[in-house]
Amino acid sequence: MDLTSYVDNLRRELAGVAELGGEEARTLAGRLTGPLESALRLALLEALSAAANEITRDLAPGSVELRLHGREPSFVVTPPPTEPQFEAGPDDSGAGAPTASPDAEDGPVSRISFRLPDQLKSRIEEAAGREGLSVNAWLVRAATAAVQTSPPTRPAGRAPRGGQRYTGWVR
CATH class of the missing domain: 1.10.20 (Histone, subunit A)
Known part of the structure; x- marks a missing residue:
């Protein structure tokens, strides 16, 4: 200009x-x-x-x-990143696949400050640079992907971590 x-x-x-x-x-x-x-x-x-x-x-x-x-x-x-829509295959439930959130770009924007180790900051800057994004855009993308994935489920029949619970019949 x-x-x-x-x-x-x-x-x-x-x-x-x-x-x-x-x-x-x-x-x-x-x-x-x-x-x-x-x-x-x-x-x-x-x-x-x-x-x-x-x-x-x-x-x-x-x-x-x-x-x-x-x-x-x-x-x-x-531009804002566009997350690909993943469809579940016949043997895939699709539970952990990231999808674009319709309300991710709507509403007001908030500012947050947090501390992180210098080494991690450097790695984030490198990753953002490789993808051609600003650090802010890269962090927003990472946070969006993290909250969109469902939490891991425990296999049926296993006790919660640290628990000593057993179920079933004994003779």
């Missing part, structure tokens, strides 16, 4: 207003345009960054990032 046209437009507007004030106002406007250019570029970048953050909140688990290449900003859009 080229900000030069926006900066030039403001410069023209300032020069037009200065014309109304005479020679002294034109000279002052000419001296102010240099420092104002940097301030205007910074203000535009802050506005674009705020917009990207707002869009990311609405798009989560997708994201919009504002990146600066030299003096020019660009946007990188990571």
Whole structure:
């Protein structure tokens, strides 16, 4: 995204207003345009960054990032991941297969902070990078998959862990 046209437009507007004030106002406007250019570029970048953050909140688990290449900003859009729908085969109950939750993208977005070991953080960053996702999008995907799978069931007839329960008939 080229900000030069926006900066030039403001410069023209300032020069037009200065014309109304005479020679002294034109000279002052000419001296102010240099420092104002940097301030205007910074203000535009802050506005674009705020917009990207707002869009990311609405798009989560997708994201919009504002990146600066030299003096020019660009946007990188990571769409929300689409989880494949798995169908149960003839010998598969499909109980542990992840499915897309219809309400996963609806509703408000919450922020959560948690601590994790540096080594695990590094591994998460690597995994997210391999999949072309932001760390946030990768964590949302992992959390969604974890809560969508049903808890493991115990085989029938086994006692709960640590239990000493027996059932049946004795002669």
